Amino acid sequence: xxxxxxxxxxxxxxxxxxxxxxxxxxxxxxxxxxxxxxxxxxxxxxxxxxxxxxxxxxxxxxxxxxxxxxxxxxxxxxxxxxxxxxxxxxxxxxxxxxxxxxxxxxxxxxxxxxxxxxxxxxxxxxxxxxxxxxxxxxxxxxxxxxxxxxxxxxxxxxxxxxxxxxxxxxxxxxxxxxxxxxxxxxxxxxxxxxxxxxxxxxxxxxxxxxxxxxxxxxxxxxxxxxxx
Numbered sequence: 001x002x003x004x005x006x007x008x009x010x011x012x013x014x015x016x017x018x019x020x021x022x023x024x025x026x027x028x029x030x031x032x033x034x035x036x037x038x039x040x041x042x043x044x045x046x047x048x049x050x051x052x053x054x055x056x057x058x059x060x061x062x063x064x065x066x067x068x069x070x071x072x073x074x075x076x077x078x079x080x081x082x083x084x085x086x087x088x089x090x091x092x093x094x095x096x097x098x099x100x101x102x103x104x105x106x107x108x109x110x111x112x113x114x115x116x117x118x119x120x121x122x123x124x125x126x127x128x129x130x131x132x133x134x135x136x137x138x139x140x141x142x143x144x145x146x147x148x149x150x151x152x153x154x155x156x157x158x159x160x161x162x163x164x165x166x167x168x169x170x171x172x173x174x175x176x177x178x179x180x181x182x183x184x185x186x187x188x189x190x191x192x193x194x195x196x197x198x199x200x201x202x203x204x205x206x207x208x209x210x211x212x213x214x215x216x217x218x219x220x221x222x223x224x225x226x227x228x
Contacts, residue, residue, distance in 0.1 A: 004192045005127040007053045007146040011060045013153035021156030024163045028071045030083055033062035037084040044088045048106050048122040053145045058084055072113070074152050074161055075142075075181065078132065079113030090117075102219055106227030107131065110145075120145060121227065126195040131216065138216040143192040151188045155180070199225065 003009065018026040038058060042050050063083035064073065073081045082090060090109040094117075097103075107119035110130065117133040118141070127144030142148040155161050160180045203215075203224050215221040222228040 004147045004150055004188060005144045007056045007149070010146045010149035010153060011056065014060075014149060014156070017153045017156035021159050022074075022152075022161040022163075025071055025074070025156075025161060028064040028080065029061040030063055030065050032060060033058040033084050037062070041084050041088055044091060045105070045108060045122055049124040051120070051122060051124060051128045051145070053128060054108075054120060057145060057149070063087070071163065073111060074155060075148060075185065076111050076118045076130075076132075078111040078116040078118045080111065082109065082111055102222070102228075104222040104227035106222070106225075107133075123226070126199070129196055138214070140196070140216070143189055143196060147188060147192055151184055154184045154188060158184075160184070 038050075038055065061081075063086075064071070064080040072079055087109060090112050094103045094107075094109060095105055106122045108122055109117050110120045111118040115135050119131045119133055121128045121131065127146065129140055129144065130142035130148060132139045132141045142151075152161075158180070203221060219228065
């Protein structure tokens with residue numbers, strides 16, 4: 001299997017698989033980001049770094065078009081992939097509005113649909129994890145942006161993607177059959193969390209202080225890991 005955290009490989013596989021395995025999804029993708037918008041994103045999140053994975057992805061396609069909003073990006077269940085300009089707006093709003101609890105400045109909204117958000121951590125020294133956030137939960141969902149894109153490529157290659165354009169998106173709008181999706185993510189993510197397990201071991205003292213063990217809510221953990 002291709003290296004799960006290789007973003008270049010993931011994007012190449014999507015280019016190869018989407019024309020036949022998900023042409024309706026490919027049609028939603030915007031042109032590559034313009035460098036001015038990419039610089040505006042760097043400025044908005046400073047002093048946090050812009051992950052190299054995110055730069056590569058945005059230079060591939062700058063999110064999805066609002067004209068095809070019914071086609072939520074598969075596996076994330078939180079709307080379309082947000083274009084850079086809206087990503088900046090959503091980030092600034094989240095940081096200023098105390099959005100769903102204290103919002104770490106080291107989290108960048110990658111998708112947002114109502115109160116459901118997928119955030120990417122802003123790091124350079126390891127693959128950035130993706131975090132699912134809503135009013136009542138925060139959950140690590142993907143070991144890296146590349147891993148998530150590889151999974152979509154896996155589903156497209158298997159002709160397992162499902163178009164949402166036939167009608168309203170279901171409650172679990174993941175763009176694939178749940179059993180097939182579970183198998184694809186299990187295979188793709190197996191062994192891909194080592195970098196995050198190392199983070200947990202490094203910060204075990206702060207994590208242990210949380211009685212409910214949910215450190216994603218903990219400002220002390222946010223500070224210790226560099227999210228705030």
